[in-house]
Amino acid sequence: MSKPIDEIDRRILKALVANGRLTNAELAKAVGLSASPCWQRVKRLEEKGVISGYTAVLNHEALGVGETVMVEVSLDQHETGVLEAFGKAMADFPEVLEVHLMAGDHDFHVKIVADGTRGVEEFLRERLFKIAGLRHSKSSFSLRCLKRVSSYVPG
Numbered sequence: 001m002s003k004p005i006d007e008i009d010r011r012i013l014k015a016l017v018a019n020g021r022l023t024n025a026e027l028a029k030a031v032g033l034s035a036s037p038c039w040q041r042v043k044r045l046e047e048k049g050v051i052s053g054y055t056a057v058l059n060h061e062a063l064g065v066g067e068t069v070m071v072e073v074s075l076d077q078h079e080t081g082v083l084e085a086f087g088k089a090m091a092d093f094p095e096v097l098e099v100h101l102m103a104g105d106h107d108f109h110v111k112i113v114a115d116g117t118r119g120v121e122e123f124l125r126e127r128l129f130k131i132a133g134l135r136h137s138k139s140s141f142s143l144r145c146l147k148r149v150s151s152y153v154p155g
Contacts, residue, residue: 005050005155008033012041013050013153020054057150065095065113068142069120071128072106076135083107089131095123106138 005013011031015022022030028038045051060066075086083101090099090110098111110128114120120139128137 005045007155009041009045009050010153010155012038012045013151016042016051016054017149017151017153055150057148060113065115065119067114067116067120068145069112069114070140070142071108071110071112071124072102072138072140073108073110073128073134074106074136075108076133078107082133086131086133093123093127095119106136 008031012027015027015030024039024042025035027042028035031038033041042051060068073086075082086108087099087101090096090108093112095112095114096110097113098109100109101107102109112120112123114123120141124137124139128134
C-alpha cells in the first residue's frame with residue numbers, strides 16, 4: 001500500500017481546493033515549503049491520483065441555466081449492463097452535472113441544470129424519458145444552494 005498523505009500534503013490539498021489557480025510559488029508560501037519540494041509533492045499527489053484534475057466553477061445562473069434539479073430514477077431491471085448503460089446515457093448529456101448509482105429506494109440520483117421549468121420539462125421528455133428501461137422518476141427543484149464544495153480533505 002502506498003504511503004498515506006501527511007499534514008503538509010493536507011495543507012497543499014486544502015489550499016488547492018480553496019484556489020486551484022495558485023502558482024507553485026504562492027502554494028509553497030501558503031503551506032510553508034520552498035518551491036521545489038512543493039512542486040514535487042503536488043506532482044506526487046497527481047501521480048497517485050489524489051489530485052484527479054483542475055477545473056473552473058461556473059455560475060450556472062449567469063449562463064442561463066439557473067435551475068438545479070435532483071432527479072431520483074428507478075429502472076425496471078438491475079443487471080450490471082442495464083445499470084451501466086443508463087449511467088453512460090446520463091453521463092453523455094451535457095446538462096447532467098452528477099450521476100450517482102444508489103443503494104436504497106431508487107437506483108440513480110441525477111443532478112441537472114436547466115433553463116427554468118421548461119428546460120427541465122424538455123430534459124425529462126426529450127432525454128430521460130426516452131431511455132429504455134426507465135420505471136419511475138421523481139424530480140425535486142433546488143430552491144437555493146447553501147453549500148457547494150468539490151472536494152473534502154480528511155484529517
